[in-house]
Amino acid sequence: MQVTETLNEGLKRAYTIKLTAAELDVKVDEKLKEAQPDIEMKGFRKGKVPMALLKKQYGERIMGEAMQESIDGAMQEHFEASGDRPAMQPQVTMVDGENWKAGDDVEVAMSYEALPEIPDVDLKGIKLERMVVKAGDDEVDEALKSLAETAQNFESRKKGSKSKDGDQVVIDFLGKVDDVAFEGGAAEDYPLVLGSNSFIPGFEEQLVGVKAGDEKNVEVSFPEEYQAEHLAGKAAIFECKIKDVKEPKAAELNDELAQKFGAEDLAGLKGQIAERLEAEYAGASRAVMKRGLLDALDKLVSFDLPPSLLDAEAGQIAHQLWHDENPEVEGHDHPEITPTEEHIKLAGRRVRLGLLLAELGQKAEVQVTDAEMTQAIMNQARQYPGQERQFFEFVQQNQQMQQQLRAPLFEDKVIDYAFELAAVSEKEVSKDDLQKAVDALDDE
Template identity: 40%
Template sequence: MPMQVTETRSEGLKREYKVVLPAGDLASRVENQLNEIRAKAQIKGFRPGKVPVAHLRRLYGRSIMAEVMQEAVNDANRKIVEDNALRLAGAPRIDLAKDEAELEKAFAAKADLSYVVALEVLPKIEVGSFDDVQVERLVADIPDSEIDDNVKKLAERNRPFTAKDGEVVAETGDKVTIDFVGKVGGEVFQGGSAEDVDLVLGSGSFIPGFEEQLVGLKPGEERTINVTFPETYGEASLAGKPAEFAVTLKAVAAPGELAIDDDFAKGIGFESLEKLREMLRASLDREASLLSRRKWKRELLDALDKKYTFDLPEELVTREFDAIWRQAEAELKASGRTLDDEGTTEEQERATYRKIAERRVRLGLALAEIGDSAGVKVSDEEVAQALYERARQYPGMEKQFVDFYRGNPERLAEIRGPLFEEKVIDYVLGQSKVADRHVSKDELVKLVEEAEKAAEEEAQKSLGPAA
């Protein structure tokens, strides 16, 4: 008797099928495997190929039946998917009968194996056209004066310095070499001490107020400097706190002349000053383009999020939410803060991240469908290039990094996925109505920051007071 499959549920994206695998079919599969083993088995007391099947059944029957059942279930799942032309959103879930006696009978091939397979399918998405999608693309015009400023900054970083001899004191513009030990609340803090540090006074490289207090110091002299870390300091445990540094001045060097010419450019690896300027312009253009992309990409994704409405696979949303929630918990723990400190509750945060998860899943499915319908592909060469770019962030371990990713298909998909998404986004942009607006670099930065702040506020507002 052939396998029996009956659909028992079809609601939204959820499907359930009752499957009956005949005992005779399972027994036949077990018998075939036992005969294969019999032909090869070498068991003490029996000649090769002459081991009784009954003896092999006692030795291996139960483990073989487990393999047979798993294989039969996999075959049934494939048949259900193929016969019904389903696109699964996740792995099938198998619900076996809870009656252990019935299961044991099926395991002994004395009764049919009956179970329910629950599936969740991907929604059908009508891609349509993008004539209704409008995007403003900011284009930053980089003036020659900004190139000049960047050349000067580069020249300043490469300015020659000559050691001062005799009775000298440190002045603004000098390069000093110092040792220092920093304390907060009378205790030395991690990262607050160093030796033989070069610092150009007036460069603004250190905490505000630090460099000014070194002016007038002589080589060999010590001074205690009192400063306060900015409220926006990167290390939260130090932000806004007063600190004192015991500083020893070891050497003072005076700045040399700053010549901005072809010789200067050649000294830092360029053919000429013009080639250096070309590199800087290309770099600034690329930086502005990436900044602009942040704004128009969000607008484009917002438009697609509103454009497409379809049921979301619960499994995909839950999986995305769990990943976001784990990351949020880890970041909160690392900062040493609690939700109370942040002025929120777990219920509110879960509601926020649930909406984020739903948006990501909706956009992910929509972009995947758009890309497939448009024939968007990511070549192996593009993946390899992106992989090597990422590997460069780990100097000395590039080969291990590349080998690890190439040996893990799931990890490699983490690189291919974003490349595919960016290609699809560029494709949609090409099919949409795009209005370019020329702005200055400062305007670009301001507009991007304002747009991101407004988007964050709108996201919070959309949750409502009961979130």
């Protein structure tokens, strides 16, 4: 087999691979001899079918397999010998394929873009700052107050009090369309929180200002896209009897409340809240420090980028930004989107840093464990309640989906590896200062 270089320009490579007819025949004979012991054919005992007959019966299919295996093997040997790593799947075409016939030599053309040599980076020379925010008493008290509001109760207002937005009204109601009651349009002692938007638009607003004992007809129209087709777009009247008006009362901040949320006492709950807040601050701080690391790496390295990767990334960025600006277009039925210089510049940074992080991770032997992948799949599966098992099985059978889940895990582990080597100093800041730094990430 002969491999001949036809192009070596920058990162672009092209070769021809020639497999002679004699080499192909040897490969076919080897495969037929390997399969011969297990082949049965009428008139012959198992394993005793003559080679000439096997070649006539199975030769064409075996030749295709032999050809593919030989070309794949030659490509693998080439990459091992040259050290090239293709940026994307190599393009392989058969030269004069339409006119090829058995007995002819096989010649294929292979082309690809090689990944560039990634320069070494001294991670120990990178200086980073970790912003540290402590959860103050005011922030803990504010979070505790919000927690108490989620555990609120409703207590009856004084007799004759009018309902307000946020109150709970206990009602009996009967809905009618064209003066005829419809199925599912009636209930008794229904507790409706005004402003919850749990009823169709316009319903709850009309019950603001009612008192216990009142009777009120609420006039609304069902939305055009209402799920019950026989009601969609129809005008309706709900005859409502107001049985009670209740105001919201936040739960008292005491040990009993704390125990509802799994803490031993109020002090323990405050400690849990402080830990949760500081964990959130730490996550935001990590995002800021990660940007600092990537900015530093971007300044330290420079190398040629495979045009195919750059074009693909620029196209993806342009496409995503277009959809962000045109959210009403859900599919891909839109004009062709051409990346701008800004898109190409951003794509260059992303591709360069992506290749660098991959190289750092490979040299550091960073691995994503099976347990980490399983956890990631489980986290993703929770977005599909009731279908978790089907999603899990789908991911197990889909290599592309597995890669989509593995890539961010791998990147995070490489980032953590870089943090360990970099010179990191800590600076205690306020929550507002951290928020400004986080907001700045979106502005860049």
